[in-house]
Amino acid sequence: MSDQRRHPSEATSRAVERSAGELATLASQRMDEHLRWYRELSAEERSQVGLVAQAGISQFIAWFHQEESHPPSAISIFANAPQELTRSVSLRQTLDLVRTVVDVVESRVESLAGPGDEQLLRESVLRFSREIAFAAAEVYAGAAEARGAWDARLEALVVDGVLRGEADDSMQSRASALGWGDVADVTFVVGTTPAVVGGTVPAVDDLRRSVRQHGVEALAIVQRSRLIAILGGTREALRVVEEVSDCFGPGPIVLGPTVPHLFAAGRSARAALSGLSAAAAWPEVPRVVESDALLAERALAGDPQARRLLVDRVHRPLASASHAALLTTATAYLESGGALEATARSLFVHPNTVRYRLGRICDATGYDLTVPREAWTVRVGLSLGRLAGAGTTPPPSAAATGRAGSLASSTVGSPGGSFARLSTPSTTGLLEETSKLSETTS
Template sequence: MAETTGRRVPKHHGLSAKTLRSLEHASGRLASASVAVMERRLVWFGRLPADQRASVLLITQAGAAGFVSWLRDSKEALKLTTEAFRDAPAELSRWISLRQAVGMVRLAIEVFEEQLPEFAANEAERAALIEGILRYGREIAFAAANSYAAAAEARGAWDARLEALVVDGIVRGDAEEAVLSRAAALGWDPAAAATVIVGNPPSEDPPTVVFEVRSRAARVGRPVLLSVQGSRLVIVIGGPTDGGVKERESLSRMSAVFADGPVVAGPTVPSLAEAHHSAAEALSGLRAVVAWPGAPRPVRSDDLLPERALSGDPGAERLLVDLVARPLEEAGPALQRTVETYLETGGVLERCAQSLFVHPNTVRYRLRKAAELTGRNPTEPRDAFVLRTALTVGRLARARGLW
């Protein structure tokens, strides 16, 4: 009898087994009381659908049960609290922000602080319960923050993979529906204008590239899609880039994110569905830009038509014919002959006039007319090169029966 009387009842955190059993039986009631307070004090919580509020109740009940387990074995505290909220991010993070989740934890702790003292057998247990819920609440808050961070990281990794699929699909010319549906999942406006710009990535570390491009895009105020494809970085910029000064400046500012080397921008297309055309032009320009050492940065693919044609791009050949050679021929033999002679005489006005047996002012007039028709001024060295190449390509195309 004396031996039985001397046996000590084990306690956990200074709590008796009877108190722990009482807490265990009341965990559901405590969780329901916590949710009721949330409904009264959190305006946004009351707007949640019933199924989502029910999910919060289940998670709160798991947290309450975890508190009792935590009291039984504090050495397993971190593991138990993490497990208690293990499934929370999969549901909560879709419709409740981390700030709101922490607010719910705070309210639940307040409810527990108010109601836990009634389970205490004495003042010592009362103090132990209050201290325990404060420590456990801290553990839960950290566990929730870690879980939200992990969920955000997982979503970010998935978004990055999906984004790479979108850009790869644009480059390959995949089916329009597949590209648009994936882009829509990333929040891209399918009706927004798009421009593809390519160059060297600023780093060999993909996360660093993503961070730098996103940071630059945020400062420029433009949505972007990006993908690192081997040694090249492909960026799709949303919105116009070929209008006024502000639009052109946004393209120049985004070009600064690329590493040293040429940067080529394709034409701006009306929507993402047509972005493959911009990508094909930009990549063709990137392959040919090495032939123009003095190319600006960025350089438009349309400004690389001679180099692209010389590198075997049939699309560039067609553009040179359609934009330059054909308009000159349709304007009449006198205008085309004047441009050809001016180029052949090295751009010397008087020699050109003598060869054509016309007044120099006539040559000036015809050259201005040619510039209006083609957008290329024969008196400018770069434009003269474009005109000469276009006329040569036009002759070859006609000889092959392509024109």
């Protein structure tokens, strides 16, 4: 459309000017009748919207009066309260507001326009409404950009608070502002930062967008060479991270344990960061790995929490009085290099007894000694337990020596009695363990 336009007659200009108050009142009435969202606003918010509508009509009248033809500037309509408007009314609702005002003015064209000015008034209204729509989009874009920058700063402060283990009122306030006040099932995730054109911001945005496609909330920042994410609202964090692993750089991605809420995420963060530092000790570490799978490496790297966990999960259950045979069997099995027959010979028991005890060791600790990596984790846990003095560990050599000594003493005497003594202890133990094995199998 050309910028040149015919000027309205004096009668049309005066009629439009006199109708300002009436048009604003009609616009408010029509919004109340046809716009549900307007009716649901508070009185203060309705007043703000009404002021914007009235400012728009006044601006249209001033522009319609101008003698020089140039495109109208409607940005000043939103200048007084853009933040209040963008917080209470969405861009779509603002366009509904513009459409309502245009409909009201168009419905009064015949009574306002002088002879021959009807088409001019309609075109002026449509042209001005277009400028209002563009102005509204500009206001909302600016507000969204400012809010995004502020949210990014809040996000960084919250993640930094988690890394520091802080759970004070300031962190709670920031988390609530980000909508994380009530988010449950939180997992800390850390990996390397990918090489993305445009810097770190696209990497963070890509990760956040990919995670939210799985219905999971995410806070994400880049800290030096590490890409950090805090996932919330899922107990399947491992599956989600495997789906979005391309958003991270090369190397392992480590997940800390899932905790109930954000204010307990410091524990998850410490485990994940410790796991990432120790992952280099595992040559075949998976791309996505949980921090608990790296307990042995973390313990060797000096993580006190990992050492305590290993002692509690491995040594403490086996060092109890009721599991003395299991501790002896685990030690002998590891010392024999995982050889079942050699373990049975060193303990003077049947191989089926060793198999049965290995199953009970797995039940007690969660680790299967027949799997080399889990066997190594148990070996580290037992060593840490011995160093900590958490229980007594009878070495298999001493047990074997003691049993051999009793056998030697039993051979001194009558030949018949020596054979009976030789068979009695081992046969009784074998029958006991075989009975337990058959009950378990049945």
